[in-house]
Amino acid sequence: MQRLIEFLPDGFTLAIVATVVIASFLPCHGEGAVIFSWLTTLAIAVMFFMQGARLSRDAVISGLRQWRLHAVILTSTFIVFPILGFGFRALFPHLISPPMLIGLLYICLLPSTVQSSIAFTSIGHGNVPAAICAATFSTLIGVIVTPIMASLLLKTHGAQGGGHGGGFGAIGGIFLELLLPFILGQLLRPWIADWAARNRNILKFTDRGSIILVVYTAFSAAVMRGIWHQLPLSGFAEIIVSNGILLALVLLITTYGSRALGFARPEEIAIVFCGSKKSAASGVPMANVLFGASTVGLIVLPLIIFHQMQLMVCAVLAKRYARQHEAAEARGIAAQAAE
Numbered sequence: 048m049q050r051l052i053e054f055l056p057d058g059f060t061l062a063i064v065a066t067v068v069i070a071s072f073l074p075c076h077g078e079g080a081v082i083f084s085w086l087t088t089l090a091i092a093v094m095f096f097m098q099g100a101r102l103s104r105d106a107v108i109s110g111l112r113q114w115r116l117h118a119v120i121l122t123s124t125f126i127v128f129p130i131l132g133f134g135f136r137a138l139f140p141h142l143i144s145p146p147m148l149i150g151l152l153y154i155c156l157l158p159s160t161v162q163s164s165i166a167f168t169s170i171g172h173g174n175v176p177a178a179i180c181a182a183t184f185s186t187l188i189g190v191i192v193t194p195i196m197a198s199l200l201l202k203t204h205g206a207q208g209g210g211h212g213g214g215f216g217a218i219g220g221i222f223l224e225l226l227l228p229f230i231l232g233q234l235l236r237p238w239i240a241d242w243a244a245r246n247r248n249i250l251k252f253t254d255r256g257s258i259i260l261v262v263y264t265a266f267s268a269a270v271m272r273g274i275w276h277q278l279p280l281s282g283f284a285e286i287i288v289s290n291g292i293l294l295a296l297v298l299l300i301t302t303y304g305s306r307a308l309g310f311a312r313p314e315e316i317a318i319v320f321c322g323s324k325k326s327a328a329s330g331v332p333m334a335n336v337l338f339g340a341s342t343v344g345l346i347v348l349p350l351i352i353f354h355q356m357q358l359m360v361c362a363v364l365a366k367r368y369a370r371q372h373e374a375a376e377a378r379g380i381a382a383q384a385a386e
Contacts, residue, residue: 062255063359066262074267083264090257091162092228099232100243113177116314120159120181123301123322125192128155129200131296135289143285149201150349151289153334156196157350158189160324160357166257167361171368173316179229181321189329197337262358265327265351283352290353294360297323316368320361327354 075083132155136148143151161182168178232243301322305315327350334347 062259063262063362066259067266067355070263070266071270074270075264076267076271080264080267080271083260083267087257087260087264090260094162094166094257095226096228096232097243099229099234100236100239101232113174113180113314115308116174116177116310116318117181117184119301119305119308119310119318120322121185121188123297123304123318124159124185125156125188125196127300127322128293128297128325129196131155131293133200135293143289144282146345147282147286147289147349149338150346151286151293152201153197153330153346154290154293154325154350154353156193156200157325157330157333158193159185159321160326161186162257163261163358163361164321164324166255167320167365168317170255170365171316171320172313172372173320173368174313175317177314178317178321181317183226185321186326186329189326193329193333194337197333201337262355265354286349286352287356290349290356294323294353294356298360298364312372319364324357324361325350325353327351 129152132152136152140148159182164182165175165178169175232239236243298319301319302315305318310318330350331347334350338346
């Protein structure tokens with residue numbers, strides 16, 4: 048019974064579901080979309096600034112040095128995912144329509160997310176410095192690897208030259224929105240570390256608030272593209288089932304694989320959240336370049352749905368990790384008091 052309760056949705060998960068519902072009926076568009084985009088960017092920047100202010104220099108250096116963890120995450124992102132996707136196509140070639148199948152395979156070739164992977168790692172009390180490094184490495188590598196793999200494995204057609212411009216734009220965005228605030232937080236740490244420690248609720252707010260904003264803006268954009276009109280309900284069911292199977296398999300592989308490889312709990316959390324996620328922020332712009340205009344909408348639809356699913360499922364897992372961490376701390380305090 049206790050294990051069942053751990054997987055029941057909490058307030059944060061319900062807030063994400065409510066956000067999807069609100070975005071379905073009241074999507075932001077026009078000036079509203081611009082405002083929410085800026086709010087999302089600001090929340091993410093504040094989150095990374097607070098992470099930089101709170102993390103010691105030794106912790107950051109330790110995160111950079113964990114090459115085994117980074118290798119496992121990159122293997123999951125760029126090897127395990129494609130094997131699962133193309134294995135699915137070999138076993139069930141006619142289960143979903145060809146554009147949807149290409150969309151599913153395209154998901155498998157994308158890099159990991161950065162912001163939400165790190166936010167969930169932080170919520171679950173995982174190794175945040177390692178997650179920052181691993182997720183950033185994944186995104187930077189994906190800028191080059193994903194278009195090449197998509198061109199070779201999916202026989203895409205599009206203006207390949209445009210992909211490089213988008214790649215440099217993605218690198219610039221990562222630096223300005225994520226790494227620069229983190230670096231500023233690190234540089235200012237000698238003066239604001241105590242303040243950041245006293246106001247750790249700000250980090251909790253930005254962690255979760257940024258995810259809520261990402262969900263709302265991403266799903267609003269999907270609704271404005273006509274997500275509810277492009278496919279019948281049976282088509283959505285096919286996508287949800289195939290995405291659910293893919294996500295479940297990767298979560299199982301990253302969870303038990305990290306344990307089999309001897310990683311500690313904080314590193315396991317980073318591997319699970321960085322190694323099981325796929326970036327819609329990188330995937331949608333790349334798809335516009337790699338695929339023809341007549342098919343790109345249906346191809347990115349599985350990615351949009353996968354993006355929402357991974358946020359909801361990982362929200363539940365992050366809270367479960369957090370409860371386990373808090374329970375372990377409580378047991379430790381009780382044991383010290385007993386001595």
